[in-house]
Amino acid sequence: MTSQSSQSSQSSQSSQSSQSSQAGVNPKIFGAYDVRGVYPTDLNDETVYRIGRAFAHYLGVERIAVGHDMRVSSPALAQAFMRGITDQGTDAIDLGMTTTDELYFAVGKYGYPGGAMITASHNPKQYNGIKMCRADAVAISSETGGFAIRDLAVSGQFDEPTRTGQITQRDVSDAFVAHCLSFIDVAKVKPYKIAVDAGNGMAGLIVPRVFEKLPCELVPLYFELDGSFPNHPASPIEPENTEELRRVVPAQHCDMGIAFDGDADRMFLIDEHGRLLGGDMVTALVAHSLLQTHPGATILYNLICSRSVPEVIERDGGRAVRTRVGHSFIKAQMRQENAIFGGEHSGHFYFRDNWYADSGLIAFLIVLELVSVSGKTVSQLVQEVDTRFRSGEINSEVHDQQERMAAIERKFAGEGAQIDHLDGVTIGFPTWWANVRPSNTEPLLRLNVEADTQDELERRTAEVLAVIRQQ
Numbered sequence: 001m002t003s004q005s006s007q008s009s010q011s012s013q014s015s016q017s018s019q020s021s022q023a024g025v026n027p028k029i030f031g032a033y034d035v036r037g038v039y040p041t042d043l044n045d046e047t048v049y050r051i052g053r054a055f056a057h058y059l060g061v062e063r064i065a066v067g068h069d070m071r072v073s074s075p076a077l078a079q080a081f082m083r084g085i086t087d088q089g090t091d092a093i094d095l096g097m098t099t100t101d102e103l104y105f106a107v108g109k110y111g112y113p114g115g116a117m118i119t120a121s122h123n124p125k126q127y128n129g130i131k132m133c134r135a136d137a138v139a140i141s142s143e144t145g146g147f148a149i150r151d152l153a154v155s156g157q158f159d160e161p162t163r164t165g166q167i168t169q170r171d172v173s174d175a176f177v178a179h180c181l182s183f184i185d186v187a188k189v190k191p192y193k194i195a196v197d198a199g200n201g202m203a204g205l206i207v208p209r210v211f212e213k214l215p216c217e218l219v220p221l222y223f224e225l226d227g228s229f230p231n232h233p234a235s236p237i238e239p240e241n242t243e244e245l246r247r248v249v250p251a252q253h254c255d256m257g258i259a260f261d262g263d264a265d266r267m268f269l270i271d272e273h274g275r276l277l278g279g280d281m282v283t284a285l286v287a288h289s290l291l292q293t294h295p296g297a298t299i300l301y302n303l304i305c306s307r308s309v310p311e312v313i314e315r316d317g318g319r320a321v322r323t324r325v326g327h328s329f330i331k332a333q334m335r336q337e338n339a340i341f342g343g344e345h346s347g348h349f350y351f352r353d354n355w356y357a358d359s360g361l362i363a364f365l366i367v368l369e370l371v372s373v374s375g376k377t378v379s380q381l382v383q384e385v386d387t388r389f390r391s392g393e394i395n396s397e398v399h400d401q402q403e404r405m406a407a408i409e410r411k412f413a414g415e416g417a418q419i420d421h422l423d424g425v426t427i428g429f430p431t432w433w434a435n436v437r438p439s440n441t442e443p444l445l446r447l448n449v450e451a452d453t454q455d456e457l458e459r460r461t462a463e464v465l466a467v468i469r470q471q
Contacts, residue, residue: 025050029129030150032142032440033328036120036129039073043128045080047153052084052116054152055132057159058145061113063091065106065170067098068118069202069263071227073128078118081130082167089161094169097225099202099264101359104137105179106172108355111135122235122261125228137355141328177209180361183353184369186213192255192368195219195270197245199234200226203260203361210361216368219252221245234262237346239276246274256371256378258364266347267360269367271378280305283343284312284385286363289370290341291316300334300342300350302326303423303435304393304448308385309343324423325437331356345448389457391449396468398445401438405445408436408467432460436468 025047029037035051037043056064064085068078074097082092095106100117107115113135120127132140132149140146152158194216198204204223211218221244222231232241236259249257249270257270269277280301287299291313298319301309310320321337323330327350330342334356342350349363350356371378398404405425413419418428424437424446432451439446445468451457 056088086165104357
């Protein structure tokens with residue numbers, strides 16, 4: 001580990017601070033969970049400098065860890081963010097290029113009282129952003145400090161520090177790989193052939209390090225770190241972005257395929273036939289594995305997940321708890337419930353022994369061990385739990401989100417549905433259910449439907465959409 005003082009002289013730092021204070025910060029780049037905007041119009045060196053100062057000012061701590069992804073603008077933005085931190089009198093721990101879950105690991109493992117990751121996750125190449133957390137990798141959302149940081153950054157009114165912070169560089173990748181592997185017994189892993197699509201994102205850096213410790217053959221797709229995403233967007237939740245992986249897996253006789261998003265915190269699983277599995281089915285598999293070694297444990301799943309997920313958890317002796325969608329809600333509830341694991345349909349998987357933070361890499365390793373020990377294929381394991389039919393998320397543009405949700409509630413309550421408002425409106429019947437949630441950022445309603453048969457799925461989806469899209 002090497003240390004260096006902030007390179008700017010006091011006078012140039014003051015000049016930079018003055019210049020930055022004159023730059024505008026668009027408050028709309030602060031979302032529910034992170035900062036996200038187009039570079040360089042919404043996010044540039046001056047804007048990120050201001051946010052760095054505001055973050056340090058708000059936390060009032062001595063040290064903040066900072067990592068960044070492989071996007072073209074990320075190294076410069078990370079330097080600007082750290083300059084803001086040090087100009088506010090706080091030391092910066094420069095982790096260099098990392099995955100988001102590696103940043104969370106560093107904050108938790110080494111006791112850093114704050115952390116920030118420069119990334120736009122799965123967004124297109126013109127975007128960048130910042131994910132922030134407190135000590136113990138507790139995520140900062142709009143309601144837990146994000147908007148306060150926004151207001152400080154917009155105002156530019158910072159307390160003048162008595163010192164200038166220093167930047168210390170640290171590489172935690174070896175420790176992070178060892179931590180992820182500690183979730184499984186590597187000796188039980190069989191020599192499978194596995195195709196991994198990194199999408200030119202951060203998985204291309206960390207996955208080879210993990211496979212060095214496994215007896216498996218790696219078939220890499222797009223492991224070159226390239227923030228211009230020359231092959232396809234690093235957003236595997238859209239099926240078109242996994243088309244090549246789904247073709248390669250059966251063509252090369254792989255046992256499974258794995259797709260990561262840009263900052264490699266989300267993971268999607270492909271079975272040996274090239275079929276893309278939903279995050280809820282991966283949640284069921286991970287839950288099944290963990291409950292074998294943690295009997296009676298509490299496991300969370302969001303309300304978009306299949307009914308099969310709580311059935312598997314309860315069948316295996318666990319306690320299933322249904323949650324809202326969104327990582328800040330799930331992480332907070334996991335801490336309250338002392339839940340060992342939480343999963344979302346969107347490919348986010350959270351682990352108590354990972355400071356309640358999400359890690360697609362850990363989820364992959366647990367599934368790999370499960371397949372190895374079971375002696376079954378991925379498709380055979382999923383077939384045991386995946387007994388229903390799902391619509392996937394269907395978005396509809398509406399003029400009045402609340403009125404349309406009220407109309408859905410009126411119609412189906414009259415037909416005997418069970419109604420709940422945990423997140424949007426959920427209508428439940430014995431053989432099907434539907435959830436409608438409003439988008440936080442767009443005039444959209446998001447619909448998810450599940451039914452016991454394909455015919456009923458199609459019929460019920462059309463019924464709900466008719467109410468949503470009624471003119």
